[in-house]
Amino acid sequence: MTGRERLLSDLADWISSRMVPQRPTLVAIDGVDAAGKSSFSNLLAPMLGRAGVAIVQVSVDGFHNPAAVRHSRATVEPALSYYEDSFDYEAFRAHVLNPIHRSGTTVISPRVFDHESDSPDIADPVVVSDNTIVLVDGVFLGRPELAESWDHWVYLHSDRNAARARGVERDMRLFGDNTLDRYLSRYEPGQALYLAAVDPISNADIVIDNTDPEAPEFFRFS
Template structure:
């Protein structure tokens, strides 16, 4: 990955400094939330590099590595928005294998439990961390009620639906029209999430990531 531009680098350092004002030491867990195509993984990796500049131990993970099996994800139907929102992820495994041991320092933690492409469980390498460490998790639906209390600090990445759809079309071959019928499951699931969880309000900060080389922090009810 190319290094961040000056604009992106400045924002990343400002966000890191904000977190450190509240959490100068100890175990810190950060969530990077947003719709598919928002640029969450790239942003999380860039933020991790900035945290590591002062020698901090930094770990990254994705909720995508804690999916449920395909049969469970599609139990409500392959086109079901409710299934997308409610059944995609194994919150129990996410908490048990990653969040709880990391936060409590009760033992090694694992950053993955499921291989989505192969549709089967995996046993990720067990990792440990020093007493002062940062864990940055990216993914969708990170502010749903079941997970909201996990984060010490969290971020919502805003992008217009048209930009997110264009990115998914390039990455996954999806239809670039966000209103296309083939996108209804995902569009509807995100709408359910927005109504139930209001992630823009729940997040500690909102960043417009329409242009990844020039992300902009936004405030109030811009979204």
């Protein structure tokens, strides 16, 4: 077993031993842009599945605001615009969080908007039983209007330069030559606002150093 497999196995055991009775268990996989959140969630899901529980994965990326909202003040306040205007949290609560916090089996919509095409894209409903772990990956998941919803909050830390390099490589197809500038002027300053306001390294339940996604390490393990 590799070090990464051992970490994922230990985390899966920790989560599965702390499931919430009578409703699905919500686990946030939080981190800065390109910290490796989606990939980490994809690796964690089958580890959790070994415990015999159902796993549902959701990304907050499926709840972006339209571009007109996301960029309404991006020119004058790019960092604040990214932190405050990127996501439709009302829709996220209505379609995911609120249904899950009801007892018993429920139905969620894991996606309502495609930010790449800038158009509504409502996913097929997903039935979620009480014996289910719902993994939600995304940025800003510890912000005040979401924090109380999570049963477990996992934060993936990454060195800024490593995350930036991964993000620029990943997003070049979307933004072309402007990709690096977006990280320097919008994404990283917006993340700095979040880190200062929420301090996830101190407050998350689990903190993992994912600077090298091939060799993650526990920074803090409750």
